[in-house]
Amino acid sequence: MKPNNRKKNRKYSIKQLLFAGLIVWLPIVTSIWVISYIVSMTDSLINLLPRAYRPEQLLGFQIPGLGLIIAIIVLLATGLFTANVIGKNIIKLWDNVFSKIPFIKSIYFGVKKVSESIFSDSRESFKNPILVQFPHPNSWTIGFITGSTPSSVSEDMDNEGNYIAVYIPTTPNPTSGYIVFVKESDTREIDFSAEEALKYVVSFGIMNKEKDQL
Numbered sequence: 001m002k003p004n005n006r007k008k009n010r011k012y013s014i015k016q017l018l019f020a021g022l023i024v025w026l027p028i029v030t031s032i033w034v035i036s037y038i039v040s041m042t043d044s045l046i047n048l049l050p051r052a053y054r055p056e057q058l059l060g061f062q063i064p065g066l067g068l069i070i071a072i073i074v075l076l077a078t079g080l081f082t083a084n085v086i087g088k089n090i091i092k093l094w095d096n097v098f099s100k101i102p103f104i105k106s107i108y109f110g111v112k113k114v115s116e117s118i119f120s121d122s123r124e125s126f127k128n129p130i131l132v133q134f135p136h137p138n139s140w141t142i143g144f145i146t147g148s149t150p151s152s153v154s155e156d157m158d159n160e161g162n163y164i165a166v167y168i169p170t171t172p173n174p175t176s177g178y179i180v181f182v183k184e185s186d187t188r189e190i191d192f193s194a195e196e197a198l199k200y201v202v203s204f205g206i207m208n209k210e211k212d213q214l
Helices: 002-009 014-048 055-059 066-082 085-099 104-119 194-202
Strands: 129-133 140-148 163-169 177-183
Touching (some): 066 085, 085 104, 129 163, 129 177, 129 194
Antiparallel strands (some): 129 140, 140 163
16 A cells, blocks of 8 residues: 555646746746846946946946946945045035035935934934734734834824824835834733845745754
8 A cells, every 4th residue: 555655645636736936937037027026226337437437348248237236346345435424424414515405305315314224323212122003903013113103193192101203114015014103011921023024025925944944
């Protein structure tokens, strides 16, 4: 009976084989597509240069990914520049200029705050994921504390407990989501790092940090 069972277990349906193939190729193709998109997008930065100074004119051929390399160099150079006193003073002057432009200042400083929260190690926002009840009291989802509730908003709430602002990312795109104001006592700590929590959201809740090691 055992040989027959083994032979039976080796039979797979066409659907199972297709899904098995998708599991192998989908992450590979998606990764290649994302990388190709980033490279092609950054290559378009070269078009900002005068035609006579573009690499294909100087070298006689085009270098794929050159825009990405230049973008990384520019970011590193900017980081080094802003790390010294002169650079910090120039950035402050730049901020003052934008602060006087209506509408633009809202976008500029809004994006800057988000960037500082995500990429700066000195800020606590987006660093510690939590569990919060959303979209109704009987369900839980992963969220990130972004700060305290604005006083203009908290005045319209009850005074029973401390309210905090929580960002709830959506699946599979965590850059879009919701801002909700909840009582701090109604949240729960979760044994996830920020990176692990984002991986869990992007993977539709399939990835388990105890089982999947990336």
